[in-house]
Amino acid sequence: MATGTGDFGVLSAVEGIRLSSVEAGVRYQNRRDVVVVEIAEGSTVAGVYTLNAFCAAPVKIARQHLSDNQGKCRYWLINTGNANAGTGKQGAVDALACCQSLAELAGCDPSEVMPFSTGVIGERLPAGRITAALPGALEQLQPDNWLSAAKGILTTDTRPKGLTRTLQLNGRTVTITGISKGAGMIKPNMATMLAYVATDLSVDYAQLQALLSDAVSQSFNRITVDGDTSTNDCCMLAATGRAGVAFTELSDSDKAQFRGALNEVLQSLAIQIIEDAEGASKFVTIDVSGGETSKECLQVAYAVAESPLVKTALTASDPNWGRILAAVGRAGVPALDVDSVSVSLDAVPLVERGQLSADYSEEKGQAVMNQEAITISIDLGRGDAKERVWTSDLSEEYVRINASYRS
Amino acid sequence: MATGTGDFGVLSAVEGIRLSSVEAGVRYQNRRDVVVVEIAEGSTVAGVYTLNAFCAAPVKIARQHLSDNQGKCRYWLINTGNANAGTGKQGAVDALACCQSLAELAGCDPSEVMPFSTGVIGERLPAGRITAALPGALEQLQPDNWLSAAKGILTTDTRPKGLTRTLQLNGRTVTITGISKGAGMIKPNMATMLAYVATDLSVDYAQLQALLSDAVSQSFNRITVDGDTSTNDCCMLAATGRAGVAFTELSDSDKAQFRGALNEVLQSLAIQIIEDAEGASKFVTIDVSGGETSKECLQVAYAVAESPLVKTALTASDPNWGRILAAVGRAGVPALDVDSVSVSLDAVPLVERGQLSADYSEEKGQAVMNQEAITISIDLGRGDAKERVWTSDLSEEYVRINASYRS
Known part of the structure; x- marks a missing residue:
């Protein structure tokens, strides 16, 4: 069951972002379960992560990579079917192996890859199946793959979740597009697994983190299905700067307009999760x-x-x-x-x-x-x-x- | 569904306590829904009550009556089918009318009657139906009615809950018998609706309250079905003194023995609630x-x-x-x-x-x-x-x- 219509309109491409989703057979066959999001060089990324003390290996690594690189990141690598949580040191080894493999194929540093996993807790990540799927995933990267990526990150969800908002800022069109997944184990505490949002505005790391934290506090941190905070919650925001407008150049009212649009996207993504909550009729x-x-x-x-x-x-x-x-x-x-x-x-x-x-x-x-x-x-x-x-x-x-x- | 066997053995009479349960038609017909517990003069009573801010009218009145009389109490008047909670000032008027009616029939002060209600929240208590049933209830008071009282206080429970423990103290037989109900809206915070325990040991008010609070903290305050604390939780303990032994006269080891037996009774009553939790299979x-x-x-x-x-x-x-x-x-x-x-x-x-x-x-x-x-x-x-x-x-x-x- 689910509530609402599930109709979120068209997801627009964000210049500087390319996506793909492929079948890796992580847990099930014939299901797109690995999503790669490529973020253009020069972009800035911010993230918020679960406060669950048992946070999963990929969450720890993703947070560390972004922090080490001060907001520089080239790839988000997401798998479903296996949360790589409660997997101890082996979990970190497996997540890093995936980052390493993608980095080698793409020609970037492994620390510029952020890994994310969702699915069953406590089983070893089949890293080999994921790395085997990466060459195909890189080949299929396209700017207009947001909807297929939104489908590729689902688990018990009954439908994809996303939203695009565009604004005119300083005479340019600025786009914000985001996708999310989640239907159970939902009481985000800083963010919920998984939400990926991008804009082509140019925003520096500290400012981007502040914008994301503010928006999350009024969206993902205001929903609950069952009071259970996931071990794998993450919400990421990328700013590619390809619209040719920088946040710092905006007038106060334009800043407020961008903040409002960003909040609207995140709030919609959060609400779409509640509408699609497991067994929901209300x-x-x-x-x-x-x-x-x-x-x-x-x-x-x-x-x-x-x-x-x-x-x-x-x-x-x-x-x-x-x-x-x-x-x-x-x-x-x-x-x-x-x-x-x-x-x-x-x-x-x-x-x-x-x-x-x-x-x-x-x-x-x-x-x-x-x-x-x-x-x-x-x-x-x-x-x-x-x-x-x-x-x-x-x-x-x-x-x-x-x-x-x-x- | 329920777990365990539901077999708690025989409930022994406690000298100084008589009980009855009658059909008053509070909400349903052909169901014993009013229980009267008579406590002999000279007994001491202690109680712990829900900490839910929306505590029901009868809880407020019961607490007030016992506190005003410093542990003196002659009757516990319990109805199921209606919790008399969320009923505002009218709720207090209705609960007091029941106390008044019982006091007149029994020849005691209304403040020596403690009212308790459990059942649907937010509907007016049909006080007239309860008072109409009181003459019959007083006529049927018997010392060996613990089991029928245990049945008379049930709502969604599938079976009665009780336990008796006897001890030899200073050459006398001391009995502790208790009954409880509850299957949902269970996360007691000080006590759970409803538990009634009596002993024929003589215990003064302050000491009785301390014994009860200690026992509750390790029994009713350690169970949860759904995390929902009831508006009507109450756990009462009466000490009639009819065994001819006083707590203060006991050796330290006998005091510990009595404490242990009391804790055992309350813990069993609490565990029986969990075994009979709504829908429980584990x-x-x-x-x-x-x-x-x-x-x-x-x-x-x-x-x-x-x-x-x-x-x-x-x-x-x-x-x-x-x-x-x-x-x-x-x-x-x-x-x-x-x-x-x-x-x-x-x-x-x-x-x-x-x-x-x-x-x-x-x-x-x-x-x-x-x-x-x-x-x-x-x-x-x-x-x-x-x-x-x-x-x-x-x-x-x-x-x-x-x-x-x-x-």
């Missing part, structure tokens, strides 16, 4: 306002978003506001006065200042819950902070998928 | 050792116990240690060195110092996972602290139950 936006701090708004939002009881009520289209209140009440907000708390389903007031709204009727609540997309708004009534997270429901299909898929 | 003990602090051991234990991915792997009897590592890694332990972490399934080493154990085979792991009762041991390898929690798996049946039951 797309749920949780708006928490009236908090004293942003932190307590997020505590409440995640307590509601990750409550199995709220999520199963959503599956059943049951306007079970008692479960929402129970989750708010256990979120750990210090000295929360429940008589200040109000809750709405879309525009229907459910709870006003701790009590069932006088206007509320089961029919009104039911009408909202029958929708595929639902906003739960929670006002804590004690401050000005607010936060938004996105989540899905918890269905029998989620259990079926995760009781059968070896992630 | 009973899982999570032992975390080698932590720097007890707190970080609990963080790790709950991250694993509440991970939907670990729980669905358990449902599938899949020795998916990668998901266990991923949950450990995201638990938020500061500066966790994953190369010090070891994990076993029962006696089978899975991960040693961050890497798959050389001795591990899928067959060995599978053999453990096929069992109904499984212990996951996690050694953080950085200190001497350890903690244990108990949990269940996450099955399609859990989703079905909670997508259809209006809790």
